[in-house]
Amino acid sequence: MxxxxxxxxxxxxxxxxxxxxHIFWLEKPGSLDSYDKYRQVFLLFICSLAAIFCVxxxxxxxxxxxxxxxxxxVLIAFLYGGIRSGLAVSGLILAYVYMMNGPNFxxxxxxxxxxxxxxxxxxALSNWKHLTPKVMFPTLLAFISALATFCITLxxxxxxxxxxxxxxxxYGILYCLVHLFTMWLLTYLIARIRENITLRQEIQRSEKLNVLSELAAxxxxxxxxxxxxxxxxMQILSQSQVTEEKKHVYTAMVIEEIDRAQGIITDYLSFAKPEAEKLEPLNLSDLSSKLNNLILPYAAARGVDIQIDMKSPLVIQANEEKIMQCLLNLTKNGIEAMTNGGALQIIGFKKGSNVILQITDTGVGMTAEQINRLGTPFYSTKNKSTGLSMMVSYRIIRTFGGLIEVTSEPNQGTCFTISLPAV
Structure with a gap:
């Protein structure tokens, strides 16, 4: 026993x-087929301790x-750490045996x-790393090494x-079989770990490429x-029979479409690089008056009443330009959701260590499926919208360490709850 x-x-x-x-080192960025200096040293250390324990x-x-x-x-050090690691482990075994047991040296x-x-x-001759399966050859090497040791002993x-x-x-037969089983177990686990990590990296690269291609398209x-x-x-304007009145109308439409394209590019750049250049303490209570002045004309034209209730102070660490862009996007979406007029409420208060900002409208509302898709690339509930503004808003809030939650019911309105760390 x-x-x-x-x-x-x-x-x-x-x-x-x-x-x-292998799990910890291979999870880090780097090649799966070659260890850097630190990986070799660490593997050398582990193999040396294991060899000393076995002796x-x-x-x-x-x-x-x-x-x-x-x-x-010794074999693991040679196969996965390189020749220098294997020779170093062999040298450490000799030094340890010499110090502990002279006759056995x-x-x-x-x-x-x-x-x-x-x-x-x-x-050198097998080129085993490029062969499949990678488990058989190290296992065979361990068995032959154990068999050679037993034959020499005999x-x-x-x-x-x-x-x-x-x-x-x-004992000799069992000794060879134990080496066979142990080496098979080790190389099988290592091979599976490397394959799983490679597969996961390939999946991540594929997902990134898919998102990039969808976004670009x-x-x-x-x-x-x-x-x-x-x-x-422009083709119509180039025709000589176009009247001056129509030229003015068409020119205005051309400018409008160009501005629309410019807005799409601006939103895309904001999403691609949302990091704020300058973070500073901001009081959302002070920004509420500026926000009200910006959206009031747009709301009045659509018959929407703006109601703001901000407790003071509500200080966060953010960038004023970016946070205003986010609030404008959300309030504008709320106003546009109320096609027959209504009320838009903006409420701010402090809860624990967070500043809470709620933007509530009485518009058409959304289904659970629509809520789940909010913030995804180029999804919008409006016909003439790219969805980039909502995607940018989500990204900005995440950049400042915050979170956006949405509650809505069809024909019952929508509430956007923004939670940001308080200063």
């Missing part, structure tokens, strides 16, 4: 640190010999002197006239519409 416990402990000590090393705690102890798993960390030197050239030749015992009994042969489509209209009016 002690042999079984020692064996499981050796496998655990070998498996857990090496697998965790100190052998699981088979027949008379005159100790069978342990120190070959496994010559035996370890002999084994490593025979195995290391074989391992290097295997790595020859040594025969040459020294030490009896070779049945127990020794059974949407921007091109939205800009093409006003450009097509402007081009048509």
């Amino acid at each position: 002690n042999i079984f416990d020692d064996l499981l402990l050796n496998i655990l000590v070998l498996t857990v640190p090496i697998v965790l090393t 100190t705690h052998p699981f088979f102890k027949p008379i005159g010999n100790h069978f342990d798993l120190h070959i496994i960390p 010559v035996w370890i030197v002999t084994l490593l002197a025979l195995l290391v050239p074989f391992i290097l030749a295997f790595i 020859l040594y015992r025969v040459g020294s006239f030490v009896p070779v009994d049945r127990t020794f042969l059974v 949407s921007v091109a489509h939205e800009i093409r519409n006003p450009m097509t209209v402007a081009r048509g009016f």
Whole structure:
């Protein structure tokens, strides 16, 4: 039973640190096929500790010999850390054995002197990293190394006239099989970890490319519409039979469409780079009067009554230009949602460590599906809108560490609740 416990402990000590090393290091940006300086040093450290533990705690102890798993960390260092890491681990094993057990030192030197050239030749000739599956070849290498160690041990015992009994042969066979299983387990876990990380990175790249292509196509489509209209009016203006009155009308339409295209580009740039250049403490109570002056004419033209109730002070860390752009977008959307007039309420108060701003309209409202799609690229509930303004508003609030929540019911109005960290 002690042999079984020692064996499981050796496998655990070998498996857990090496697998965790691959998980943590491979999650970081960098190539999956090559370790940088720090990764090599860390893997060297882990393999050295594992090898020293295996040498100190052998699981088979027949008379005159100790069978342990120190070959496994040496192979891991060679295969995944490079030749220098493997040689360094081998050197550390020799130094440790020399300090702890002098007579066994010559035996370890002999084994490593025979195995290391074989391992290097295997790595140089097999090109195993480019073969599939990547588990079979390291496993075969571990089995052959263990078999060679057992054969050398057997020859040594025969040459020294030490009896070779049945127990020794059974231990030798189990020793080779344990190396086979342990190396298969380690390389299988490492290969799966690397494959999963590679797959996840490919999925992330594909998602980014899909979003980029959709965004580029949407921007091109939205800009093409006003450009097509402007081009048509310019063609009409080039005709000599167009009256002066129509020329003025068409010119105004061309300017309007060009301004629309410019607005789309501005919204896109705001979404692509929303970071505020200058953050400063702002009192939303003071900004409410400026906001009221900006939206009041637009609201009056649509028969909307503006009601503002801001508790003072409501200080946040933000950029005035960006936060005003966000508030204008949200209030304008609320006004446009009330096609037959109504009331737009803007309420501000402090709740705990946050400043809460609520913008409520009595418009057409939205369904749950529409609410979930708010802030996604080029989605809008209005026919002649790109949806960029709402996307920009969400991005601005997130930039300042805030959150936007929406509650709405069809034909019952909509409430946008903005939560920002208070200063």
